[in-house]
Amino acid sequence: MAITRAHEIHHRRLGRNLGVALTLVAFIVLVFGLTIAKVQRGGTIEAFDHSFRPDLADRARQQEGQP
Amino acid sequence: MTDINAPEATATGEAGFGDYVALLKPRVMSLVVFTAAVGLLLAPGALHPIEALAAIIFIALGAGASGALNMWWDADIDAVMRRTMRRPVPSGRVEAGEALGLGMALSGIAVVMLWLTTNAVAAGLLAFTIFFYAVIYSMWLKRATPQNIVIGGAAGAFPPVVGWAAVTGGLALEPLLMFGLIFMWTPPHFWALALFLKDDYHTARVPMLTVTHGRAATRRHILIYTALLVPVAVGLGFTSVGGAIYLAAAVVLNAAFLLGAIAIARRTEAQAEADRYIVEKRVFRLSLWYLFAHFVALLVQAAANPWLPTPWIIGG
Numbered sequence: 147m148a149i150t151r152a153h154e155i156h157h158r159r160l161g162r163n164l165g166v167a168l169t170l171v172a173f174i175v176l177v178f179g180l181t182i183a184k185v186q187r188g189g190t191i192e193a194f195d196h197s198f199r200p201d202l203a204d205r206a207r208q209q210e211g212q213p
Numbered sequence: 214m215t216d217i218n219a220p221e222a223t224a225t226g227e228a229g230f231g232d233y234v235a236l237l238k239p240r241v242m243s244l245v246v247f248t249a250a251v252g253l254l255l256a257p258g259a260l261h262p263i264e265a266l267a268a269i270i271f272i273a274l275g276a277g278a279s280g281a282l283n284m285w286w287d288a289d290i291d292a293v294m295r296r297t298m299r300r301p302v303p304s305g306r307v308e309a310g311e312a313l314g315l316g317m318a319l320s321g322i323a324v325v326m327l328w329l330t331t332n333a334v335a336a337g338l339l340a341f342t343i344f345f346y347a348v349i350y351s352m353w354l355k356r357a358t359p360q361n362i363v364i365g366g367a368a369g370a371f372p373p374v375v376g377w378a379a380v381t382g383g384l385a386l387e388p389l390l391m392f393g394l395i396f397m398w399t400p401p402h403f404w405a406l407a408l409f410l411k412d413d414y415h416t417a418r419v420p421m422l423t424v425t426h427g428r429a430a431t432r433r434h435i436l437i438y439t440a441l442l443v444p445v446a447v448g449l450g451f452t453s454v455g456g457a458i459y460l461a462a463a464v465v466l467n468a469a470f471l472l473g474a475i476a477i478a479r480r481t482e483a484q485a486e487a488d489r490y491i492v493e494k495r496v497f498r499l500s501l502w503y504l505f506a507h508f509v510a511l512l513v514q515a516a517a518n519p520w521l522p523t524p525w526i527i528g529g
Contacts, residue, residue, distance in 0.1 A: 155227050158227055158228075158229045159227065161229050161230050161231075162228070162229055162230045162233075164230070165230030165231075165233075165234075166230070176263075176266075176267055176270065179263040179267075180263055180264065180267050180329075180330060182263070183261040183263040183264055184264075186261075187261060
C-alpha cells in the first residue's frame with residue numbers, strides 16, 4: 147500500500163536532501179567562478195595545435211638567448 | 214516499550230540539515246569569517262574578488278571542520294554541561310562517527326581548495342590551525358591543564374594570519390599582532406565566563422582555572438592577561454594597518470576592558486554572589502565587543518587611510 151501521509155521524518159529528510167543539493171550547487175558555482183577568475187588572470191593561453199607556429203619558435207629562441 | 218519512545222528512536226540517525234550545520238559551530242565560524250576577512254582585506258596586494266570570497270569560505274569551512282572534530286571528541290563533556298548538552302552529538306541527533314567523518318572530509322576539502330585558490334602557505338596554516346584546535350587543544354590540553362584556554366586560544370587567533378597569507382603568501386608583523394590580539398584576549402574572555410559558569414566546568418571535570426586554582430586566582434589572572442593584552446592591541450596601531458582612528462578606538466576599548474578587569478580582581482566571591490556576578494557578566498559582554506570593535510576599527514582605518522597621513526608606521 148502506498149504511503150499517502152508524510153511523517154515529520156520525511157520532511158526532515160527532504161530538508162536535509164535539499165540542503166545537501168544546494169550546498170553542492172553552491173560549490174559547483176564557486177569552482178566555476180574560480181576557474182573563470184584564474185583563466186582570466188592567466189592571460190592569453192596558446193596550446194599546441196598540431197601545426198607549425200614560427201612565432202612560437204622565435205619566442206623560444208629568444209628565451210634561450212639565441213639570435 | 215510504549216509508543217512514547219518511538220519518535221525518539223526514529224529521530225536517531227535522521228538528523229536535519231541544520232544539525233550538521235550546528236556541528237560546524239556557526240557562531241564561531243562567523244568570528245572566523247570576520248577576522249580572516251579583515252586579515253585578507255588589510256594585506257598588501259589584492260586577490261580577484263571571487264578568489265577572496267572563496268578563500269574566506271574555505272577558511273570558514275576549515276574552522277567548521279575543526280568544530281565538528283571538537284564535538285566528536287568532546288561529546289562526553291558536552292553531555293554533562295548545561296551550555297552544550299543540546300548540541301547534535303550529546304542530544305543523539307547526530308552520531309559521533311558522523312561528526313568525525315564530516316570533520317575529516319571538510320578539513321581535507323577546505324585545505325586543498327584553499328591551496329588551489331590561493332597558495333600553499335595559507336593552506337598549510339589552515340591545516341595547522343585545524344590540527345591545533347582538534348588535537349592540541351581538544352584532545353590534549355583541554356583535559357590536561359588549567360592553561361588549556363591560554364594555549365588553545367592560538368587556534369582562534371590564526372584566521373587573520375591565514376587571510377593575510379592568502380594574499381601575500383607569507384607573514385609579517387601586522388598579522389602576527391592580530392594573532393597576538395586574539396591570543397591574549399581569549400584567556401580573560403573565557404575566564405570571565407568561567408567565573409559565572411563554574412558548576413558546569415566542575416561537573417564536566419574540565420581543569421578550568423576556576424576549578425584547579427580557585428576563583429581568587431582566576432580573578433588575578435584575568436587582570437594579568439588583560440594588562441598583557443593592552444600593549445599588543447595598542448601596538449597594532451603603530452604598524453602599517455594602524456593609524457589615528459584605530460589608536461583612538463584601541464585606547465578607549467583597552468581602558469574600558471582594563472577597568473573591568475581591575476573591578477573583577479578587586480571583588481570577593483561573596484560580593485560576586487551577592488549581585489549574581491553582574492560585573493563578571495558585564496566584562497564578558499564587553500570582551501565580545503572589544504574584539505569585534507578592534508577589527509572594525511582596522512577596517513575603518515584602512516578605508517580612511519587614503520585621506521589621512523600615517524607617520525608612525527613601524528612595520529609593513
